[in-house]
Amino acid sequence: MNGKATTTRTRLDRGRNALGPALELVHTGRAPTRAVLTAELGVTRATAGAVAAELEALGLIRVDSNPGAAAGSQGRPSHRLAVDEKGPVALAAQVHADGFRAALVGLGGTIVATAPGCVTVSADPAQVLGAVVDAGAALLRESGRRCVGAGLAAPSAVAEPEGTALNPLHLAWPAGAPVREIFAERVRAAGIEGPAFTGNDVNLAALAEHRHGAGRGARDLLCVATGHRGVGGALVLDGRLHTGSSGLALEVGHLTVNPEGRPCHCGSRGCLDVETDPLAFLTAAGRVPGPEVSLLQQSRDLLRTSPDDPGVRVAVGELIDRLGLGLAGLVNILNPDRIILGGLHRELLDADPERLRAVVADRSLWGRSGGVPILPCTLDHNSLVGAAELAWQPVLDDPLAALGREPA
Amino acid sequence: MNGKATTTRTRLDRGRNALGPALELVHTGRAPTRAVLTAELGVTRATAGAVAAELEALGLIRVDSNPGAAAGSQGRPSHRLAVDEKGPVALAAQVHADGFRAALVGLGGTIVATAPGCVTVSADPAQVLGAVVDAGAALLRESGRRCVGAGLAAPSAVAEPEGTALNPLHLAWPAGAPVREIFAERVRAAGIEGPAFTGNDVNLAALAEHRHGAGRGARDLLCVATGHRGVGGALVLDGRLHTGSSGLALEVGHLTVNPEGRPCHCGSRGCLDVETDPLAFLTAAGRVPGPEVSLLQQSRDLLRTSPDDPGVRVAVGELIDRLGLGLAGLVNILNPDRIILGGLHRELLDADPERLRAVVADRSLWGRSGGVPILPCTLDHNSLVGAAELAWQPVLDDPLAALGREPA
DNA sequence: CTGAGTTTGTGCCGCTACTAAACAAAGTAC
DNA sequence: GTACTTTGTTTAGTAGCGGCACAAACTCAG
Numbered sequence: 037m038n039g040k041a042t043t044t045r046t047r048l049d050r051g052r053n054a055l056g057p058a059l060e061l062v063h064t065g066r067a068p069t070r071a072v073l074t075a076e077l078g079v080t081r082a083t084a085g086a087v088a089a090e091l092e093a094l095g096l097i098r099v100d101s102n103p104g105a106a107a108g109s110q111g112r113p114s115h116r117l118a119v120d121e122k123g124p125v126a127l128a129a130q131v132h133a134d135g136f137r138a139a140l141v142g143l144g145g146t147i148v149a150t151a152p153g154c155v156t157v158s159a160d161p162a163q164v165l166g167a168v169v170d171a172g173a174a175l176l177r178e179s180g181r182r183c184v185g186a187g188l189a190a191p192s193a194v195a196e197p198e199g200t201a202l203n204p205l206h207l208a209w210p211a212g213a214p215v216r217e218i219f220a221e222r223v224r225a226a227g228i229e230g231p232a233f234t235g236n237d238v239n240l241a242a243l244a245e246h247r248h249g250a251g252r253g254a255r256d257l258l259c260v261a262t263g264h265r266g267v268g269g270a271l272v273l274d275g276r277l278h279t280g281s282s283g284l285a286l287e288v289g290h291l292t293v294n295p296e297g298r299p300c301h302c303g304s305r306g307c308l309d310v311e312t313d314p315l316a317f318l319t320a321a322g323r324v325p326g327p328e329v330s331l332l333q334q335s336r337d338l339l340r341t342s343p344d345d346p347g348v349r350v351a352v353g354e355l356i357d358r359l360g361l362g363l364a365g366l367v368n369i370l371n372p373d374r375i376i377l378g379g380l381h382r383e384l385l386d387a388d389p390e391r392l393r394a395v396v397a398d399r400s401l402w403g404r405s406g407g408v409p410i411l412p413c414t415l416d417h418n419s420l421v422g423a424a425e426l427a428w429q430p431v432l433d434d435p436l437a438a439l440g441r442e443p444a
Numbered sequence: 445m446n447g448k449a450t451t452t453r454t455r456l457d458r459g460r461n462a463l464g465p466a467l468e469l470v471h472t473g474r475a476p477t478r479a480v481l482t483a484e485l486g487v488t489r490a491t492a493g494a495v496a497a498e499l500e501a502l503g504l505i506r507v508d509s510n511p512g513a514a515a516g517s518q519g520r521p522s523h524r525l526a527v528d529e530k531g532p533v534a535l536a537a538q539v540h541a542d543g544f545r546a547a548l549v550g551l552g553g554t555i556v557a558t559a560p561g562c563v564t565v566s567a568d569p570a571q572v573l574g575a576v577v578d579a580g581a582a583l584l585r586e587s588g589r590r591c592v593g594a595g596l597a598a599p600s601a602v603a604e605p606e607g608t609a610l611n612p613l614h615l616a617w618p619a620g621a622p623v624r625e626i627f628a629e630r631v632r633a634a635g636i637e638g639p640a641f642t643g644n645d646v647n648l649a650a651l652a653e654h655r656h657g658a659g660r661g662a663r664d665l666l667c668v669a670t671g672h673r674g675v676g677g678a679l680v681l682d683g684r685l686h687t688g689s690s691g692l693a694l695e696v697g698h699l700t701v702n703p704e705g706r707p708c709h710c711g712s713r714g715c716l717d718v719e720t721d722p723l724a725f726l727t728a729a730g731r732v733p734g735p736e737v738s739l740l741q742q743s744r745d746l747l748r749t750s751p752d753d754p755g756v757r758v759a760v761g762e763l764i765d766r767l768g769l770g771l772a773g774l775v776n777i778l779n780p781d782r783i784i785l786g787g788l789h790r791e792l793l794d795a796d797p798e799r800l801r802a803v804v805a806d807r808s809l810w811g812r813s814g815g816v817p818i819l820p821c822t823l824d825h826n827s828l829v830g831a832a833e834l835a836w837q838p839v840l841d842d843p844l845a846a847l848g849r850e851p852a
Numbered sequence: 853c854t855g856a857g858t859t860t861g862t863g864c865c866g867c868t869a870c871t872a873a874a875c876a877a878a879g880t881a882c
Numbered sequence: 883g884t885a886c887t888t889t890g891t892t893t894a895g896t897a898g899c900g901g902c903a904c905a906a907a908c909t910c911a912g
Contacts, residue, residue, distance in 0.1 A: 050898050071860065080900055085861060111859025112907040193809075202810050256689045269777075273681070280779025281664045281816075287776045287809050295703035295714075303807070306703075368695045369677075369777055371688020399711070401601075401695050402610050408689075458869050479889060488871060493890065519888025520878040854912090861906070870897080877890070882883105 051087035052436070054079055058087045060432045062097050062117050063143050064247045069114035070099070088117060094439055095123050095182075096143060096431075119144040124182040124439075126427035127172040127228060128420045129219070130189040130237065131164055133206045133264040133330045138172035139417065140179055141424030145248035147417060149175045161201075161213045166222050173226040184431050184438065185230030187423030188219045189237040191263065196283030199234055206264045233426035238268030238378070239277050239286075240422025241413065245376050246272040247425060249415040254374040258366060259413075260288060260359075261378030264330050266309045267362075271370060293361040308362040312355050314380050320351035335380050339387065352387050359384060360395025367400045367408060378413040385412055459495035460844070462487055466495045468840045470505050470525050471551050472655045477522035478507070496525060502843055503531050503590075504551060527552040532590040532847075534835035535580040535636060536828045537627070538597040538645065539572055541614045541672040541738045546580035547825065548587055549832030553656035555825060557583045569609075569621045570630070577630040584636065592846065593638030593835030596627045597645040597827040599671065604691030607642055614672045641834035646676030646786070647685055647694075648830025649821065653784050654680040655833060657823040662782040666774060667821070668696060668767075669786030671740050674717045675770075679778060701769040716770040720763050722788050728759035743788050747795065760795050767792060768803025775808045775816060786821040793820055 051058070054077050061067035061076050074084035091097045100116040125140040125148055139150040151171045165188070176183055192204035192215075199216020201209060220232035242259035245251040251259070257272040269286035271278040279285055289309030290302045297306025310316060314331035318324075321338060325331055342348055359381060366372075375396075377385045385392055393410055400408075415421055430438040459466070462485050469475035469484050482492035499505045508524040533548040533556050547558040559579045573596070584591055600612035600623075607624025609617060628640035650667035653659040659667070665680040677694035679686040687693055697717035698710045705714025706724075718724060722739035726732075729746060733739055750756055767789060775783075783804075785793045793800055801818055808816075823829055838846040 052898065081861065083899065109859080110857075110909045112861075114860060273686070278681070281781035282779060284809065285664075285777065285779035287779075290776055290809065291773065292700040292703065295700065302809070365699065366777070368698055369693065369774070371690060371693035371695075373689035401692065401698070401710070460869060489890065491870065517888080518880045518886075520890075522889060858909075867900080872895080875892080880887075
């Protein structure tokens, strides 16, 4: 009887490699029960059980032993899996033309708390980012919850790997501002734990829609949206954002959609940017935009108050035709299996979905690829939720390492 | 002393999961020695050794114990790894405007044997594919080597998952011909072992260039090429072809590159297809194309015989400008880290690389993404090599399962 | 209400494919 | 020739799974 036992098993002897995938399944709502989790992971019940127990021990999910309203089929009801509503949160921040917004986002993409800050956007990035981070820090203190990290959604292309904002034009920031660095520094200064990330707002909206919204289940998801000026695009491939080699992919604004259109600063004319953004809409509708509120808001107001105004109808039709041409061009290049529209483009889709779909199908090659579903985005504050996804990603990739136990 | 030994080790007790990745490293030339293989795989020397031994036992690679001209640094010289030149081959087939071609391609993308068939391309796909498969079968018999499968490069978009050719216009085939099915059936009928695959020729050329040619090491590789009529594109992301959700991605031919250009059958005008293909070149140079040989060949001949002819120079300049505009549009959408040009586009690049690079940089956003390297393709018969890659893929994914031992 | 059937959770055993570590081999550097 | 460096090999140990048997929790038929 020597002291050397054959093997003193540690508590967690399985499921280590499946921990991340399992959490992602719960996070995206694809694993409502332990039985489904078992099937989705392709492991045995024993392993899935260990995984669920470990994620519960980490405070990330809850395993509801009480079956309650299980029902449905025969057999023993499966334990329900859900995100732990008292678990950690990610700090999400967004800066846009109308101001900024901070929020706490839990697993599953649920916004736990939010604080809009409508101060005038300053020309100094450090000042604005400091304000939004401070607002987030206040939310965190109030909630008393653990923070896994912070994410920022910026209304600009973000160059990789430097993290500089290349075209923050409507923020009046200097082009090339090192937003990622500034944001990370402010996050550290505010005493917020965890890493800090920065991404383009349309990219992050696409990511959020893919995981929690209208893009669920899509393999090649294309998102196109317009907020204030210009048009943004994003592509999610196999669940991951495609940002290109230097973060500049899906700069779709300069597709030609109207050869006789108005000149664009890029040197061409009739670009998607200048033909389908809110300014183009207001102009086409014969309105003169005011300075008080964002152009998107003015466009929405106009669409809601006078949808039957002749000028508005013409403008809607024109913009739909231009947008459809641009989308068809993207369909021919990317061949997505779903398209999601945001901002004013979403309003255009709502105004006349048939017309838009017809244009896209007509101008896509062989019609086939043109039959792609075009949907409006469904999440509130999807860029904000997407920013939180950035912060959650390390936890989804490796929960043990990210949460500090057993530092990998 | 019971008969149960603690564990009777089987021959291969490690490296099972690393077998595929290891073979891919040797296949693409990224693992010249066992030491490098160890580092690239991120495993211990023991595992890498077992992997190399197993791949050698499978007849796929050779481990050169004889150091020979090792040298270089200190320490014990590493065993060199190389593809086994007597190992199995893949049957590659290509059909194009000038005829067809069959070849045997070994690991590493080396063409072992080839047989061009220059018969007139028939309007009956089954007949042409039968001829090319028969030519390949003859090569196989002569060589006496084992066959891992067959791949076909078709000059048409291939719809997924059906495998139908959507636009085999210059073959005079019916649109929608089930080429994948026909090819697979002919391969079976010829008694060739292994699965049969079919892909678009430009896609396959891109795959081949990525693994063995000018695209090595690129993460986001864009290929654009023009053969006879129209323009093809392909994208390789993280080593895998991006074909889109229904195989129709990178149909780049209808980007607008000349708003006042000639009308295109797609309904627009000035499309890349009609502005930069060999017909456009010959026309711009004031030549009337003849019917004997492919338009690409006529263009090449013209470029080589009269490069200083004023008409030719103007045509080259015009086409470069149009092509550059199209590439810039793709760069803005895809943000690749490398571009490879084939067919006539390659000739245009060779004719005036600076002009093309300048146009792309000038019309790309913020210049940054426009600084992407633009290179000519470097492989002979890259579509053919790419077709073989399709057949090799199962072996690269799981050598044991694909080669029949221990059927997974 | 009872027993059969179905589906899910859990404990135990063993295997497989790895790592770790010590050692041997084959070169270079001085 | 000796020290050092790097690579290959052998052996022992083990993490993280699968497989199986059994228990648990339901439905359903009668």
